[in-house]
Amino acid sequence: MDRDEIDEYVQRCQQLIEASPQMDEENTKVKLIQPFLELLGWDLYSTEVALEYTIPMASGSTHVDYALLVGDSPVVFVEAKPVRSTLTDSEVQQLRSYMRQELDVDWGILTNGKSFEVLTKNHRDNGGEEVSVVQFNLDDLADNPSVLELLTKESIRSGKSDEVAEQVAETNRAIRYLQENEDSVTDAVSEAVENEVGELTIDLEEQSREFTQNLVSVLREQRQFVSEEPPNESEEEETQEEPDTADEIEPIQNRVTGTIARRDIEGDSDARVAVFPTKESGLPFLKENEAWGFVRVGSEFDYVAMYVTGDVREVNYFAEVKDVVRPDEADLMREPLDYKDRAKIDEGKKVIMFEPGSLYELEDPVPFKTKYPQGLRYTTLGELRTAETTDDML
Template sequence: MTLREELVEYAERSSGLIDDSPQMDEENTKRKVIEPLIELLGWNILSSGVELEYSVQMGSGTKKVDYALKLEGTPVVFVEAKGCDTPLEQSHENQLKSYMRQVGVDWGLLSNGRTFEIFRRDVSSNRPNEVSLAEFSIKEAPENKHPLRALSRGSITSGESRQIAENIEAVQKAVEALRKNKESLAEDLTGIVTGVAGSAVSQHVEDDAKSFVDDLIESLEEQTHREDVVNQRIRDDRIVSTEAENTEYVIRVTRNGDEIHRVNEKMQSESVASLVNYLIEEEELLDEIEIPYIPGTGRGSRALLNDTPEHPNGKQMKGNQRMSGGYYLLTHLSSKDKKRYISELSKKVGLGCEFTGKW
């Protein structure tokens, strides 16, 4: 199941729960709406990678963040939750931003179950600040797949989150500039057209020119949700530098010889896990394989991918990573087997793999 399909199911289920209990309190909202989303994004609530009531030192006192999502013990996402019975206010936003700023966390999610807002810590200037990346209702969650994916464990691990955010922010700046200069743009366009066609059409052209700018703004806003735009930006930016190629485990994903995706990690297991997450979320891998997936001839005793952290014979899957949708990937493999099995998975969806860097 793709991320969008999972979000459709999540949105329908959560909306139903809220309709049945519109005054749901904070505790129930967390358990029934917020935590299922955290799990959907690849974070295991019951693991050490998610800490509830994370302590943040604020001045002489200590505050608590509802959820800290962590990689290697370091918080990378803060989630602040309110109840469905509590309208979100500016003070709640300020609260989350202050936590992010104090600890130096780059990502934040604020929600009362009905409304969601995603924040990113912008460090491009001398004074880092937290900016809103997306704001949407529970029913609009599937249409906001990309900003939500930026919070996923796989995307943050692979570095794709940064590319998603930069793409969205570039569109936001373009939209802001178009709105600010709408009148002057319409006048310039009217002048160009009337210069060719004559002043008799000026009024009609001016009205159409404003509509054109509005349509362009709407089109640009829609682009933030398009997968091909995100992937094109990744291709154009070439996110892995020559230095990274020499110090990290890099996997280039290709279609017909063209690179469409790339992951780079300092550990082999993280690199293959990021790639499999991509195949599951974006290339519908699960439609092409059976779970448990046994590589090679399919007659072996070890599962490469399963919906429980164990092999078909009941033995525990030593060295595994949790994937999108609650699946588990076997990573306790030799470098040779990792490359062979990941290439095999990629071929299932018509893709190729190239291994560079420290491989």
């Protein structure tokens, strides 16, 4: 798909939403959702798009906002909600029930014009049960437009969407397995290396853990989509999709020392820098504690750089590492559950404490281009100093 066309669509929608955040459903359909369907290649002024499509139900009938058809058969249902609303589980269940009534409808899209959830029937593992494949929003679409390839008319008609969805599902399963079994995978990697080459003088367990964590990052990068299946209560809080209102919590004490130009950061150019992503809502934790947590780290590093997601999409903060400690040793300004992100403290997660006075906001932040850290990534101080975009350091 044409990147300029996607960027234009995203910018236009963002401007409309900013101008009318309480937009009702009918305006949302006309101004946001119908242009989205056209972007995917569906002709609204033909018989391949049906509005208020009738769905027979056990108790009578109901209607779905849009049905996308191949020939005479609907293949995609699109359920629209007003932009002022938040997509809910009950609305997802409603769309699932609609899809269940039509054998040929393998795809469903629930959207309010700014957030999107895509469902498909999992014929391979769940007997055709409707499952969520991906969630994304307009900001994600600006960063990674390849998500739309799943939903284009050409992909749906050719069957490519089914192939890609299965690849994404396999990748998601691998990511979840590695995350849930990090300790056992780390032990298996260490044992395999030791069996092949014998004892080494390095901390093999530490290196194996870093390998496992980096493998998850690589899988996330190679996956064509921006989000995993919706998390359940047992999954880590970092993956939650929540409104990101940065000012819901104000720092008790802003311990950012000031601003600094990247070229003025002192230190060895080969020094290792850990790059972490954070939503804007994570910044109060950073600023008031001169620290970052709760994360798993596999190897040593000298500095931390913070990439702020959402509307910012820049590496904006930098600090020197003092120590990596257990959460109960961190002496935080408030309890973890008091923070908006409510980071879950699993066994093995750490808090990275900064050298006092070393947390700076960058005068010349590193802007996003095509690469961004979806998890812990490493770079060097030299690369951070000279990077023109995130692609130069990740």
